[in-house]
Amino acid sequence: MSTRANGGNGPLALAFHTVVTVFILAPLVVVVLVSFSDKGFISMPFNGASLRWYQEIINAPELLSGFLLSIRLGLTAATLAAALAIPAALAIARHRFVGRDGLMAFLMSPMMIPHVVLGIAFLRFFSVMDWTGSFAALVLVHALIVMPFSLRLTLAALFGMERDAENAARSLGASRLVAFRRILLPLILPGVAGGWVLAFIQSFDDVTMTIFVATPGMTTLPVALYNRITQLSDPVTTSVSTIMIIGTIIFMFALDRIVGLDKVLIGKK
Amino acid sequence: MVKSNLRQSLAPWLLSMPAFVLFLGLLAVPMALTAILSFNAFDGMRGIQPGFSLTNYISILADSYYYELFLRTSAMALGVTVICIIIGVPETLILARMRPSLQGIFFVVILGPLLISVVVRTLGWQILLSRQGAVNSILLGLHLVNRPVQLLFSITGVIIGLTHVLLPFMIIAIWTALQRLDGQVVHAAQSLGAGPLTTFRRVTLPQLLPGILSGAIIVFTLSASAFATPAIIGGRRVKVVTTAIYDEFLNSMNWPLGAAISVLLLIGIVFVVVGSNKLIERKFKQVFA
Numbered sequence: 001m002s003t004r005a006n007g008g009n010g011p012l013a014l015a016f017h018t019v020v021t022v023f024i025l026a027p028l029v030v031v032v033l034v035s036f037s038d039k040g041f042i043s044m045p046f047n048g049a050s051l052r053w054y055q056e057i058i059n060a061p062e063l064l065s066g067f068l069l070s071i072r073l074g075l076t077a078a079t080l081a082a083a084l085a086i087p088a089a090l091a092i093a094r095h096r097f098v099g100r101d102g103l104m105a106f107l108m109s110p111m112m113i114p115h116v117v118l119g120i121a122f123l124r125f126f127s128v129m130d131w132t133g134s135f136a137a138l139v140l141v142h143a144l145i146v147m148p149f150s151l152r153l154t155l156a157a158l159f160g161m162e163r164d165a166e167n168a169a170r171s172l173g174a175s176r177l178v179a180f181r182r183i184l185l186p187l188i189l190p191g192v193a194g195g196w197v198l199a200f201i202q203s204f205d206d207v208t209m210t211i212f213v214a215t216p217g218m219t220t221l222p223v224a225l226y227n228r229i230t231q232l233s234d235p236v237t238t239s240v241s242t243i244m245i246i247g248t249i250i251f252m253f254a255l256d257r258i259v260g261l262d263k264v265l266i267g268k269k
Numbered sequence: 270m271v272k273s274n275l276r277q278s279l280a281p282w283l284l285s286m287p288a289f290v291l292f293l294g295l296l297a298v299p300m301a302l303t304a305i306l307s308f309n310a311f312d313g314m315r316g317i318q319p320g321f322s323l324t325n326y327i328s329i330l331a332d333s334y335y336y337e338l339f340l341r342t343s344a345m346a347l348g349v350t351v352i353c354i355i356i357g358v359p360e361t362l363i364l365a366r367m368r369p370s371l372q373g374i375f376f377v378v379i380l381g382p383l384l385i386s387v388v389v390r391t392l393g394w395q396i397l398l399s400r401q402g403a404v405n406s407i408l409l410g411l412h413l414v415n416r417p418v419q420l421l422f423s424i425t426g427v428i429i430g431l432t433h434v435l436l437p438f439m440i441i442a443i444w445t446a447l448q449r450l451d452g453q454v455v456h457a458a459q460s461l462g463a464g465p466l467t468t469f470r471r472v473t474l475p476q477l478l479p480g481i482l483s484g485a486i487i488v489f490t491l492s493a494s495a496f497a498t499p500a501i502i503g504g505r506r507v508k509v510v511t512t513a514i515y516d517e518f519l520n521s522m523n524w525p526l527g528a529a530i531s532v533l534l535l536i537g538i539v540f541v542v543v544g545s546n547k548l549i550e551r552k553f554k555q556v557f558a
Contacts, residue, residue: 083287
C-alpha cells in the first residue's frame with residue numbers, strides 16, 4: 001500500500017476510527033446483550049442475566065419452522081444457482097459471442113432491481129400461475145436473486161486461472177468433459193464454493209423480496225422475525241438474532257478459509 | 270471443420286441456456302406482468318379490471334401525497350449517501366494506513382456486518398434508538414438534550430439505521446478507488462511542499478472521486494429501495510416508497526396501484542444510475558484513461 005508511506009494514523013484519526021467501530025458494532029452487541037436479560041421486556045442483562053429467552057424460542061413455533069425452511073431454501077437455492085452459474089460463467093469467460101454483454105447484464109440484473117419490485121413481480125406471477133405457497137417456486141426465485149453472487153465469484157475464479165493444465169490434459173487426449181471434471185472444476189472450486197456460501201447467506205437473509213411471496217405455511221426465518229418485531233417487542237427476537245449472528249460469523253470463517261473474506265466482500269481483486 | 274465451428278459458436282448459448290431460461294421465465298415474464306398490471310384499473314368491489322388504462326398513473330401524479338412520498342424517500346436516500354461519504358472517506362483512508370494485521374481485523378469488523386441479516390441489525394437500532402435506549406442515555410448524559418429525543422419512528426432514526434446498513438458498500442467502493450491511487454503523486458505533492466490538507470484536497474480526493482461517486486450511486490439506490498429498515502424504524506409514521514408499495518399490495522390489496530408505484534420507483538432508480546454513470550464518464554474521462 002503506497003499511502004502507508006504517509007505514516008501511521010494520528011490520535012484524531014484513531015479517535016474517529018474508534019467511533020466508527022463502535023457505531024458498526026453497537027447494534028449487534030446490544031442485541032446479544034439483551035438476549036441474556038432475565039426481564040420480560042427489552043432490557044440489559046446487568047441486573048440479572050438468564051438464558052430464559054433461549055428456552056422461550058421453543059414457544060415460538062413460527063421462528064423454528066422458519067429456521068428450518070430458510071436452511072432448506074438456502075441449501076437448494078444456492079446449489080441450483082451454482083449449477084446454473086458454472087456453465088453460464090464458462091460461456092461468458094471463454095467465448096466471444098453476440099449478446100455476451102447483454103447476457104451478463106441480464107444475469108446480474110437481480111442486483112440492480114429493487115427487491116421490493118422483484119417481490120411484487122413474483123407475487124403477481126405466483127398468483128397468475130397458481131404457485132402461491134409452493135416451495136419449488138420459492139427455490140426458483142431465490143436461486144434467481146442469489147445467482148449474481150454465484151456468477152461473480154465463479155467468473156473471478158475463471159478469469160484468474162491458468163489454462164496450461166487444462167490445455168495439457170486436452171492435448172493428452174482427455175475429452176472436454178473429463179478435462180472439465182478432473183482439471184477445470186478442481187481449479188475453480190474455491191470460487192464456486194465461495195459463491196455458494198455467499199449465495200446461501202443471501203438467500204437465508206433475504207427479507208424484502210421473500211416477504212411478498214411468503215405464506216402462513218411458507219415463512220422464512222427473517223420474515224417471521226420481521227413479523228414478530230413489528231407486532232410485539234419481546235426479547236425472543238434478540239435470542240434468535242444472536243443465534244443468527246453467531247451462525248453468520250461461522251459462515252464468515254468458512255468463507256475466509258475457502259476464498260478469503262476480502263475477495264468476497266470487495267469483489268474481484 | 271464446419272461442424273466444429275458450429276459447435277464452437279453454439280457452445281456459449283448451450284452453456285448459458287439453463288440460466289437464461291430461468292431468468293426469462295422468472296424475471297422477464299414477472300416484470301412484464303407487473304408492467305401490464307400497472308395499467309389495469311382497480312375496483313374496490315370487483316378487484317383488478319383487465320384492459321388498458323392510465324388511472325393509476327394519473328391518480329399518483331394528481332396526488333400531492335405521492336409527491337411527498339417520493340420526495341421524502343429521495344431526501345432520506347440523499348441524507349444516507351452524504352453521511353456515508355462523510356464517514357466513509359476518512360475511515361477508508363484510516364484503514365489504508367493501518368498495519369496489515371490490524372487492517373485485516375478491522376476489514377472483517379467493518380465489512381463483515383454486510384453478511385448479517387438486515388432484520389437483526391435493524392432490531393439492534395430499534396433497541397438503541399428507543400426513548401430509554403442507549404443513544405438517548407448518551408445524549409442526556411452529555412446534557413446535549415433535556416428530555417429523550419424521539420428517534421424511533423422518525424426519519425432521523427431511519428437514516429441512522431440505513432447508514433449503518435449501507436456504510437460498508439461506500440467503504441468498499443472508496444477502497445477500490447484507493448487501490449488505483451498512485452502513491453508517487455502523493456509523494457511528489459509532499460516533496461514539492463504541499464501540506465497534508467492541500468495534498469488531500471488537491472491530489473488524493475480528486476483521484477478518489479470516481480470511487481466516492483460509484484459508492485454514492487450504490488448507497489443512494491439501496492437506500493431508496495430499502496424496505497426492512499424503514500419499515501421497522503420508521504413504522505407507520507415515516508412512510509417511504511417501498512413501505513407504501515408493501516401497504517398497497519398486502520393491506521389495501523390495490524395491486525395495480527402498487528404496481529404503478531413500483532414501476533415509477535424502478536424508473537427513478539434506473540434514471541439515477543444511468544444519469545450518474547453518464548456524468549462520471551464525462552467528468553472523469555481523464556482519470557479512467
